Amino acid sequence: MKPNREKQVIALVDCNNFYVSCERVFNPALEGKPVIVLSNNDGCVVARSNEVKKLGVIMGTPAFKYRDLIKKYGIGVFSSNYALYGDMSQRVMETLAQFTPEMEVYSIDEAFLSLTGFNNLNRTEYARHIRSTIHKWTGIPVSIGIGSSKTLAKVANKIAKKNPEYDGVFDITEDPGIDNILASLDVSDIWGIGDQYAKFLNRHGICTVLQLKNADDEFIRDNMTVVGLRIVHELRGVSCIPLEMVHSPRKGIVSSRSFGRSVKTLAELRESVADYMAAAAERLRGQKSVASFVHVFIATNRFKNEPQYSNFITQRLPVPTASTQDLIKYALSNLLKIYRPGYRYKKAGVMLTGIMPDNQAQLDLFTPFKYRANRKIIMGAMDEINNRWGSDTVQIAAAGIGQLWQMRQSRKTPRFTTQWGELPVVH
């Protein structure tokens, strides 16, 4: 730790009900109406408008449980449209980047901005300006919290969201009433305190955030590891979780999906596994890496009262690779080893690990150079075409073309911003 470090000032910008807001940008009639967005397969509620939150709809609950409520209140229901949300996210982040040289894109709908050293300006005013610019340029409403650590910026953001009178911006830095605010919040409201830790802390008489801030370091360290201790220090205004401005490459890449209906045959499982592997390999090449291990898993529907089977298999590859063809070949031969007939499968997936930069991988003496070079050229061409004309323009034949197992997405809006054929029409 460097002593006398400059006091950090961090803003957390968080898009309000992001997926719902994206849908509203292209369908303004949804403004002020109750709206939800569902997870893949139209399974669970993953985004809720404020109107829906007020009705008591809980995040992550299976949508069918709200069938009556949806009908009664005329709730607008949408399948998730990740192509649209990803593109809107990029627009928001590009806009934010103009307001600070140091920024971390934390998730699809959140970013930390460093305001350290911005001493001569009224931070609240500046944040309001950021907020209105984002709204004007992208149509997305955001909330901004400012604090002297990431954890406190998160706290401030929560307060900004909860209290409409703050107009979407709250600065908790050097607020003399900070302890009163912390005393009014539950430990489970804190970033990094999940269900298990919240229960544990409650059992030991630590219920409010202020109590956590004043907790004994050794007790926290012993029971919540250094991760917990960092949180406590952050609450005290000591920044311990640095801004990560460069995106480090993924250490594992997972691609998996539940099926739209149950699947019994090996042929269909092969199609899905090949399809998921193609997606995983594309992401792998996107970060200029190769993988050394392939994992494959399949599972039946655990919510159903019927014979259950699930299995997982790992193979170390003879040579690390990013070639879709090779990775599919390994995945399919492993699938064959774990497949058992006679079950109704609900989910399959693949994972790539042992990931390293592609210029660091050990070469295999037995694979002719020409063969490897060809693979690279083919993959490069495939990625380029799919980038330009939309994913799935070129596919590997093993992924099949019927794809009856595909997930359900009965209420998906068009990919307005990423597919030429789905551009919105102005009348």
Next chain:
DNA sequence: TCTGGGGTCCTAGGACCC
């Protein structure tokens, strides 16, 4: 009928080596 998908970090304990 209907229950998502993709990540991170930390620790304890075992295997192995000298």
Next chain:
DNA sequence: TCTGGGGTCCTAGGACCC
């Protein structure tokens, strides 16, 4: 009879995030 100590690497499992 007596059975070391220190180090590294890997893995599984548990916690968390959006």
